[in-house]
Amino acid sequence: MLELSHIQSGYGRVQVLFDVSLTAKEGEITCIMGRNGAGKTTTLKAIMGMLPLSGGSVALDGVNLSDLPPHDVPKSGIAYVPQGRRLFSELTVAQNLEVGLLHTKDKAATREEVLDLFPRLRERLKQQADTLSGGEQQMLAMGRALCLRPKVLLLDEPTEGLQPSMIDLIRDVVLQMKSRNLAVVLVEQRIDAVLNIADQVVFVENGRSLETTDTGALRENPEKLHHYLGV
Amino acid sequence: MEFGPHLLLASLEGATTAAVLALTAMGLSIVFGVMRVVNVAHGEFYMIGAVLAWFIATSVGAHPALGFVAALLIAPLLVGFLAAGVDRLILRHINYDPERTIVATIGTLYILQQTTLMTFGPDARPVEPPFNSRIALPWFEWGENGFEFYFPWGLSTTSYKLFVIAAAVVILITLWLAITRTKAGLVMRATQQDSDMAQAFGIPVKTVYSVVFGLGAGLAAIGAVLVVPIQQAYYLMGHDPLLLSFIVVIIGGLGSLPGTIIAAILIGMADGIISVFFTPTLAKIFATLVVAMVLVFRPKGLLGKSTS
Structure with a gap:
């Protein structure tokens, strides 16, 4: 289980994350949603140790990863698929x-x-x-x-710019990973995709995680999507 | 001597220069390619390689070949460790920032140079070559009886110079195979292409940087050990190799290893030929002109790729 507790991070002197917390459990897909610049990608980079934490902690199965050198984070069981593939x-x-x-x-x-x-x-x-x-x-x-x-798979907008057949394939693979008991943390802009596959959604705004809700509740109460995403 | 044999002689001199230059410039190119660090102290690592070669060869005594082999094995290793130390103590602490690394390596240049002056002294000191027999070279001419070959007076080289060329070729091929065919080479190339993502796959990028910085300096030291029986070791000998290495790396394309080899052959051969027919100064003017033309007409270099 991946646990982020009140993490703070940013790029040099520019702080982007002020207070992000989330829990990603085995066999579940956790989606981070928010407007552009809310801190979704920064959160994934902070988990990977690519950006230093200035506060809070990241733990995997109870082991604190915050003090590990960045190249030891993947060895502990976290894999990252960045935006733009890299x-x-x-x-x-x-x-x-x-x-x-x-x-x-x-x-x-x-x-x-x-x-x-x-x-x-x-x-x-x-x-x-x-x-x-x-x-x-x-x-x-x-x-x-x-x-x-990995035990945890971080995916940053994996369907961005892909044709529909490819999006279906990627979705199937993500679901397979879920069925293999991986904890998947997904940053995704496509609301339909999120509602179809995610188990819980964490809404992030201005570097703060404001609310965590399960997708069932979100389907019943789509007002939150309007509230946090403006759609 | 007629023009043809004279040109052959000049070409052989050029090939020796090109061989040493290829090794030295390759070190600079690898460091820039992987770390994006412009190592202004590269010439001093070359100089220290030569000075250490003298020290090791004279300490071993015995047969010159024994001292030379010891120098060829030990000097590059010591220089490599010294450079890795510079990386850990200086470059790592300034986070490999491009501007600050230039200033830091300029500082390193003076520290190494002046320390060598204080310990080794200002004198140039020779290292005896392990072997140095003179080899007369034949020349072919179309005569009355068809093709004839003869040995023109003065057309000769030494077995040691041929060894330098052969050794450089072997080392560069080995390096190429190591980079393209081994796990260490894969790690280096992944780090070169995207250090953040390399780190995200468990590659200790800072350690890779130390190794690469040491490897780059070690290559310069190998070049120096090979050249020191032809030239001599002295504390200011790093200037020319540094200048020529920068010229080669810019002409070849920053970070491009094949480009570095091609440019080293071009500049090394031109340096040898122009030096023999005219003057070494004119050879340097030619190299500088070539680099100016490349910067104007092909800023990325012969085989360089645009960096984004």
């Missing part, structure tokens, strides 16, 4: 996966599992990452993250 563009598909497998024990089996999940990648193993289509790049970004065999 693949190692000059490396091949196989090499991108290999980077994901660097700290995984059962490399061959994990690689096969990932390639079974995204068969398209198997056909593109020797292709340079930046020559893939947008959908294939997203598959690779997710596959690379899953190579870590």
